[in-house]
Amino acid sequence: MSRLEVWAPDGVPEVAAGDDLAGLVLAALADGAAGAAGLADGDVVSVTSKVVSKAEGRTRAGERDAAVDVETVRIVARRGATRIVRHRLGLTMAAAGVDASNVEKGSIVLLPLDPDASARSLRREIHERAGVNVGVIVTDTAGRAWREGQTDIAIGAAGLLVAEDFAGRTDPYGNQLAVTLPAVADELAGAAELAQGKLAGRPVAVIRGRADLVLPPGEDGPGATALVRADGHDLFGWGAREAVVRALAGAAADRHPFGAPAPEDELQAALDRLPDRADRTAVQAVCFAHGWVVDGWENDGVCRVSPATT
Structure with a gap:
């Protein structure tokens, strides 16, 4: 039997620039939830990019449009006021990930400068303070081409296989798989968001049950950057x-x-x-x-x- 557990604790305080994010995460998880106490080796800790950005001082006063201009490498498509852009991190997303929700009016939050580095730092701090080997993902919300609605994806990762390569393997019917590459970091981000919710103030979640994806201590892996398709390699480089x-x-x-x-x-x-x-x-x-x-x-x-x- 395969089993996956996901829980997101209440009570995480408002995060401000310079806050000890690792300390806040460990404190929130200290009492456990859903019958699973604390953290264990092989868990995956998911944190929203919003709290990472706030802790790293990526909150700004000003208009969203001006910030989108700064964060944008090029516009992919525009429909009225909506802009789908290629972000400086390589991500293709609406409004360059600039967010004006869950922040004081008149302020906006930019994505972290380097989400993979943020994930590595958080993973290292958790290991040093709590003695557990976990994977870490930094998540953000994105739309999908041809699909209504949004889901969370991993824009930063550390200590985790971000994709499972099944190419060359054989299925139970004897068929050889050619291009099967589940983006497991994105799947974990989506699972975490189900427990966190959008308006519940739960920016941290733990996923337990996929320890096979978590790398040994000291091995951070390629990060979520590995999931970004290079510009010019996409079939849909323009709208x-x-x-x-x-x-x-x-x-x-x-x-x-x-x-x-x-x-x-x-x-x-x-x-x-x-x-x-x-x-x-x-x-x-x-x-x-x-x-x-x-x-x-x-x-x-x-x-x-x-x-x-x-």
Whole structure:
């Protein structure tokens, strides 16, 4: 039988800049909850990015939009006032993770400067003070493409396998798995959020039952950064409208999110779908989106192309 336990204690006080976060976490868990006292080796401690940011002094007075500008590397998509952006940490999220909830009016909270480092520090402090070997995740809330609603994900991790690689393994029917890679750190973050709730003031949770994911003391693992897909490797580097405009504009700085040059046969198949291959603007936009450039035009209107270089 497999069993997973998750609990989130009440009574965590308001966190301010400079507070001893490890001390607050250990104090909150000292009496235990859900029939499980304290912490044990192999537990995973989940803390929200909000309290990590508050302890690290990432609270600011001011407007949210201005802070979003500072935290944004590039805008992925915009619909009215809503901006989906690529954050300086590599995360693609709404409003760059800048949050104006659960904070004094007129203030906003930015994501931690380095959530993986924050997780490593908290894990080290828990081990030194309590003598237990735990994994740590720092969580934040994010939406998902094609899905309504939000769920919590791990934006920082330490002492934890953040993904289980099943590629090459065989299922019970004898089928070899090819690309199965459960993002277990995100799954743990979602489980923690179920116990924490959004309005209950429970920023800390413990997940027990997956000690197999927790690394030995001194091994922090790759962190949640390993779950961030590199810019240009995603199939959806731009929003639908933005992709059209960026391809038509053809600015060199906009090329990278479209990814590496597509195979030439894939480019030609895309060009064949154009209603008018003599429309040079359309041809150049399709080439740009596929990572190719038009080098010139023949007398019969056929273009010469070559892969773009970065």
